[in-house]
Amino acid sequence: MTRLDFVPRGVPLAGWRLAMLAIGVLMLLPAAINWTAQWQTVARLQARLDAQSAALQPQRLTRPALAPAQQQQIELQVKAVAEAVRQLNLPVTRLLKTIEAREDMRIALLGLDLNGEPAPDVEAAAPSTPAGTLKISAEAETAQDMINYLAFLNQQRMFRSVYLLKHEMTGAPPVGGGERPYQFQLEAQWRQ
Numbered sequence: 001m002t003r004l005d006f007v008p009r010g011v012p013l014a015g016w017r018l019a020m021l022a023i024g025v026l027m028l029l030p031a032a033i034n035w036t037a038q039w040q041t042v043a044r045l046q047a048r049l050d051a052q053s054a055a056l057q058p059q060r061l062t063r064p065a066l067a068p069a070q071q072q073q074i075e076l077q078v079k080a081v082a083e084a085v086r087q088l089n090l091p092v093t094r095l096l097k098t099i100e101a102r103e104d105m106r107i108a109l110l111g112l113d114l115n116g117e118p119a120p121d122v123e124a125a126a127p128s129t130p131a132g133t134l135k136i137s138a139e140a141e142t143a144q145d146m147i148n149y150l151a152f153l154n155q156q157r158m159f160r161s162v163y164l165l166k167h168e169m170t171g172a173p174p175v176g177g178g179e180r181p182y183q184f185q186l187e188a189q190w191r192q
Contacts, residue, residue, distance in 0.1 A: 090114055095134060095190065098158045107149045110183070111137035136186040139170075146182050153188055162188040 066074070092114065101107040113135035136153075140146040146167060153162040167184035 106141040106145050108139045134188045140182045160189045
């Protein structure tokens with residue numbers, strides 16, 4: 001077999017070979033310098049990024065203290081919003097079905113107050129009522145009908161408690177004799 005050998009062995013690196021090596025090294029020198037500069041730029045940018053990310057770590061926010069007047073105003077706004085939400089969430093249909101009297105009770109409903117605000121004539125006795133309070137004004141033919149209706153509402157699962165606020169006999173006695181009708185007010189606290 002024949003062996004091809006383009007570079008004779010044992011020939012020292014001299015002459016044109018040395019010149020070619022020097023030219024190659026000189027041509028690669030700018031690329032090496034550029035690579036080194038790029039590497040230093042990347043290292044510098046990475047250090048800056050690390051410093052910025054450390055500065056951007058979530059910090060615990062502290063609320064500035066408000067003046068008492070501002071704090072009171074905010075509390076009033078929160079109460080107003082809570083009251084509006086409560087009124088929007090009232091189970092009106094369910095409440096109306098629950099307070100409807102049975103046919104054997106001779107009761108006429110005269111008025112309902114779902115806001116839980118005291119009636120004007122009761123305001124001195126009870127300046128405020130709890131949320132979830134329903135005031136009912138009604139009229140009954142007899143005292144027994146009034147008591148039966150009160151007991152009927154107390155048995156409803158929707159109400160925590162029902163109590164009589166006031167009652168009075170009104171108008172003239174019926175033509176056929178008997179008792180005068182009773183007008184009364186109830187207050188029912190309903191479960192939410």
